[in-house]
Amino acid sequence: MNLLHLKYVIEVAKAGSISKAASNLYMNQPHLSKTIKDLEENMQIIIFERTSKGVIPTKKGAEFIERAKSIIMQVDEMEAMYHGYDDKSVHLDICVPRASYVANAFTNYLSMINFRDKNIRVNYRETNSFDTIKEVYEGDANIGIIRFFENEENCFINLLETKELEYEKIYKFTFKLLVSNENPLVYKDKISLNDLVEQIEITHGDISLPALPLVSTNRNDETRQAKKEITIYERGIQFELLNCLPHTYMWVSPIPQNILDRYNLKTITCYDNKMICYDLLIKRKGYRLSKEDQGFIKEVKRCLRENNI
Template structure:
């Protein structure tokens, strides 16, 4: 057994599929299948139930997955520490970002960072907040940006830097288009273009609709802001977006209306794992962004 057996095993569980894990790891599916089989043969147990989709852990798999993650994390920490010494404080940052941050707030910050730290490589992965949090937790991401306060505050350090109330966006010919403010109950009969389920805002919007006494009628789930706005501009449904984004729309095409209190706030936070070693590159990024946000 070597560390790659455990890394591949954890990636298969994370992706729920041998083929998806192989694609993520840039190896062939037969190779990853063989590695998992070798691990099972060495341990003398079946770790993964291959007869269901997505794949499931067996009892034996459940028993070792946490230990496997701890071993992989220890090896990753050792590798990063050595990299700091060997590479003379050059490095790479694996940064998980939700599309809302990636498309509006983050690019200027990343541009400024790159001017000051040209030897540090930034690897961005676009996920919903739930998957970003999971990636920071299991070590596949160094740092993440999420659209809410992290759920495991005993596990993560975090820096909150934006609070922006969501607005509903609708077509100019919609019956509610002339409202100055809107209640969630007013959207009872509307078709929603909603964020995907791996987004924390998906849960917040569902909960607010539930409090208003209805389940949202969802016609589409997406991670792409542009697709959301196109659906609304075609008068196919309504969507919820942060106020700063809504202020950019041409009211002849899309109308944005604020909610009455209580509002849903988009709260962007930078998160990192409390107990995982942070590379020089990751520490520099956090310090740089912290100073940039304080100045702003």
Template sequence: MKLHQLRYVIEVVACGSINEAARRLYISQPTLSKAIKELEKELGITVFTRTSTGISLSSDGAEFLGYARQVVEQADLLERRYFNTVPSRQFFSVSTQHYAFAVNAFVEMIKKHGEDEYQFTLRETRTYEIIEDVKNLRSEIGILYVSAFNEKVMLQLLKEEDLDFHVLFTAKPHIFVSSQNPLAKKPAVTLADLEEYPRLSFEQGEFNSFYYSEEIFSTISSKKSIQVSDRATLFNLLIGLNGYTISTGILSSDLNGSDIIPVPLAEEEVITVGWVVHKKTQLSRMAKVYLDELKLFIQ
């Protein structure tokens, strides 16, 4: 087993394609495929499952990837310490529901720990896709929430996909509204107070189950309902239409300005936000750094 073979596996996972990985590694596709097959033969496992539509990590491959990342990171540290080599390009990806604090932590991670070369990915996406991304190791970490309503279904689904859920924090629900919205002046609001205002939520595509919703109380009907696909659009509609959305209440004025504010929602419910990871992987150094920044920001 050679160090460059480990780097090859990491690059293929990052690219999701052998052809693209070969291009970035400046080697031919047959050379890359041969190196990986030789590694699989030596290890006695199948790292990548090959189908007519592409490749994906096997269960054994997911476990191997965690160790490979750690070995490559340590090798890079040794080379930089004793040979003054240029740092290798860093890799890290996270998939998250539409949370501003996830972006804040991502920014701080790059500011404090980004080297001269890196390839980082932040996917604000749908709940189902977060689970798929982490399951297939397209992302190391996923960030999503559970509540009394969806907890049993979500945790069972994560278990079936070999994913672990780790609690980041619990919060009472809030609404986000424009600072000019009449509701912004209230110390707290009820669901009854919201009836005449447009409710904004994130659409979940073909997996539009109530259990996948990013907002609690999704089963309660609303006279005015708008679904969007991104956070910027949602914030613009909050301002333009005096709408509201229900979330954790954690918002950063540094990134989001002061036009949107949180107001407590006086309902008996708790939101538990956590991060998910594949059971068979070991977190990379950048994943650990990101989690540290995430926890610092939340605190």
């Protein structure tokens, strides 16, 4: 058995089919089948149960696959630590929610780096909490930030502990209304959900990336007062719409003041919205943060602290 064989097993489990895995690995199917069979005989276990629709891991096979993933991740981390990561390299892999304070911290951190004569590999992915947990657990991202409601806390904490992921609460907040400074709502002393009935709500249509759980995870939630709605599928247009259509709003996590000033926007508290959210920083157990990881995390916390958000 060698590391390559472990990678073969992981790919077969992921593909659910030896023929599909062979195609993904650019090798012929008989050779992969023989390799898996030889490995099973060597380990004296049956890793996969063969069915008419493909293969599924046995109970012992599932245990073996999880150990194989852990070994591959540890080897990858060792290689990352000792090969090619020096003062001339910048490496960062993160998964985060769609949040302006995180994006602001990310760009601020990168702006402090002198990229001249350096090797650059930076991956910044905005996605939902479950995908972030999966990416970090499987080693495709080194760190992540997940978001959930207070009443979902036990579910997510149990999931993180099951995956042996370390976590740190970095932010507790309630969603606010984002409007332009020309929106009539800014002149009201107190905003309630009823005040939104005649407003137009802007929502993101990508349900795989719920920046606004208030509106995207439950379409019948009591916070959805708007009878009018504009659905968008990319970030770039959201601030333009808010400015060009003064009777529009979005539900957002708190936003740094410099971004609000730049786009002529304002966040407003809706007094009868009491739903609390948490943002958690997560990483694999035992993973050693790189200098880039540490720099990004430091900037996230600085952004939260200095903007009082």
